[in-house]
């Protein structure tokens with residue numbers, strides 16, 4: 001009797017889960033076409049990564065219905081998961097190759113790290129807000145992110161033991177490029193960072209460290225990010 005009731009219930013749940021995962025994959029495909037590719041992102045590895053990573057699993061349950069919409073979403077503690085287009089654009093600008101080593105400052109939900117990990121598994125990420133770090137660590141672990149790559153700390157100072165990095169992505173805005181990050185970028189490396197005043201419009205800046213360690217910067221587009229906190233507040237301006 002009990003088996004007769006439970007078995008159809010379990011089958012119904014399994015079908016429902018399968019339906020949802022098919023529907024989410026369709027939402028991701030649409031997100032990539034309408035918000036990312038249409039705005040000029042062409043790197044196939046980036047587009048494929050964005051199609052694969054289940055963005056809805058990086059936000060709270062009550063936000064999941066909006067996970068594939070064209071805007072950032074709150075993740076708690078005054079922080080946000082960036083708009084899908086911005087995640088894709090920053091990933092494309094880094095021009096990562098499989099096997100390269102990259103550092104993300106500002107793990108937040110863990111979504112950007114998961115997208116980067118679709119291109120190279122050698123990703124390190126740092127988050128300053130303890131509870132966000134805990135949640136992102138759990139999610140990323142569940143999705144197979146290697147151990148020892150997510151750290152709770154102040155990313156202004158980078159991750160010295162793991163330096164140098166081929167690429168560094170900073171997902172919070174500062175009024176200058178943190179010198180420790182520049183130092184930890186290997187010659188020939190790339191950094192993407194929002195630079196400008198906090199709580200206002202900043203510029204997304206692409207930093208290139210030449211093989212002879214000369215640094216060039218170029219402004220890509222106006223953006224609005226939450227502020228980089230921690231060491232940046234104590235640094236000389």
Ligand code: SAM
Nearest residue numbers: 081106108109111112128154155171228229230
């Ligand atoms: N990349 C994130 C994602 O995919 O969800 C979004 C990042 S959110 C826009 C910026 C994050 O940077 C916040 O989680 C914030 O707590 C973190 N942050 C700010 N200052 C930081 C610092 N000095 N070191 C590490 N993380 C920092």
